[in-house]
Amino acid sequence: MTDAAAPKSLLVQDTRTRRRNTAEARFQAYGIVAISISLGMLAIMLWTIFSDGVSAFRQTTFSFPVTLEAERLDPNGNRNRDEMAKVTTIGYTNLLNASLKAHLEVRGISFEGVDDKGIAAFISRDTPARVRDMVLANPAMIGQTVTVSGFTTGRIDGYFKGRVTRETAAVDTNISAAQLDLADRLAEAGIMRTGFNWQFFTNPDASDQRPEAAGLGVAIIGSAYMMILVAIFVLPIGVAASIYLEEFAPKNRWTDLIEVNISNLAAVPSIVFGILGLAVFINFAAFPQSSPLVGALVLTLMTLPTIIIATRAAIRAVPPSIRDAALGVGASKMQMVFHHVLPLAAPGILTGTILGLASALGETAPLLLIGMVAFVANYPAGPFEGGFLDPASALPVQVYSWASRADPAFIERSSGAIIVLLAFLLVMNILAIVLRRRFERRW
């Protein structure tokens, strides 16, 4: 027996095996690197959004007593609403500014180095308008002393949340170090405090001058309305189309053409659907602009191909043996589909639909074209009072419009709106998983 013929030990790897194992290890390393990169990117994205946006959920407010002086607010003394309405918000602004200054004097809080304009910069322009509405609604309040509370302006608010510091204030002509000193003293005196910003969820959008008052109320309602309508439109149309194409349609040149077109439609840029919606629903059908109905129709067109593809895949995944079994006992095609195929495909259909809805929820481009990026300060009516036709905004559109405004307080809100949008998406995805589990658990 020679060395060459000696059987090789299994304990020693030969060259081929070693090379094969190295290749496999290398491949696994590529995979781990790819996953780490994407996780890293995700972490960076979330960190950016949260570090910028979490402060949107906190807001500094003030409260101090204001005497609603009759000579300022009702010069004629008639308590007549129409005459009182002649006093504009400027009159109320002056009253609030004077009251704050007087209150500082009473409390003995020094406002050294801060002029009247500087004091006025503490009170959001949102507040005078609110006080005016309150007084006009109840003229009997005139002459009383009431506690007025409201938002502080974006920069003072930013100081309490760390966005504005003494270093940035030094280069910012809109705010001075003396104002920040005063802000500290006001916070100490309990006139200003920072708390959870409920109004961020309920307030409508606000103009450029008062970012502190801007909220997501209209956008949340608009998005919710659109999702309801999209679900109502897309589920029956998508499922019916899929069933027909998958189970009933003859396989010929026409159905092939339709199939190719559905796949192509799924890849059409969403803004194209916006142009289509503008042409068909607004210019031709004359539905009101900026309304959730038009938004929902456009998003329906956009999500339909995706949902049809997902539904067809779910229907195709039902084993053919079940179809044979149903036909074999004499079920009609329709009975086969509705008694056996659909229940088995339901989890897949639901998951596809909810993921399609989620992508519609985050869609911005088509909504820009049908006027949903407009500044909407009024809430749409309830769903049964024609609210689907009232102008509304939508969450992603609100993100877009805030991000394009100059004031840093809007940028903060923009990130805050993204967090809300992500929360909505998370809820929908969890819903998809829960529904899937529930339907699958049956068998």
Add this chain to the structure above:
Amino acid sequence: MNDMRLTERAVNAEHTKIAARGVQVHYGQTHALKDVDVDILDHTVTAFIGPSGCGKSTFLRCLNRMNDTISVCKVTGDIRLDGEDIYDRRIDPVQLRAKVGMVFQKPNPFPKSIYDNVAYGPRIHGLARSKADLDGIVESSLRRAALWNEVKDRLAAPGTGLSGGQQQRLCIARAVATSPEVLLMDEPCSALDPIATAQVEELIDELRANFSVVIVTHSMQQAARVSQRTAFFHLGHLVEYGDTTQIFTKPKDPRTESYITGRIG
């Protein structure tokens, strides 16, 4: 047990249930079945044997028009059930399939309860007037399929949770629940172990009392054990058709002899 044991061949009815004449089947360009003539007798077990791809399953699926679901499949010729052409324009395949039940190669119970599996056919055909009626049909069908004693305490359990042999017997119960006149079985035992196979074979013999049974099988022993008549298919042709005893002991065609002795196939 002698595998080649030939059961009692008493064919007690000579009434022809299904008569096929000149049946041709094309799958697109492929000519799958060429000019098949068969008379299937009532109250008889008829076995179709032959190598894979010889067209026996295709022919079986012609008998209850299951081939309709395959869009490229084209059937010509004449198949008559009790004298009526089942490919007539006026025939609804759904009604036909209620008369000609089918059991498939792989057990395919619905993902529903055992009860609902059996009750599904009677329900959609409106065979039961009341809940008690339906309960009766379910029980008698399960008894006929020799499954009642095993499942009577868990009718609400999923049919997919049964063992393979039980599932196949459940499928047989489901098929007999609609009171068909003919029962087609496409290799019903190919997914079963020998014990389950024996149970199903015994069952087939009992079913003969009420139905005309047509069974496709790969196993010649099985054909010999359960059938009274045997048809041998080869390359799309019906080579030989006759009494099982005659086919297995004195085949007329040399191809049949080669197949049953294991030389081709």
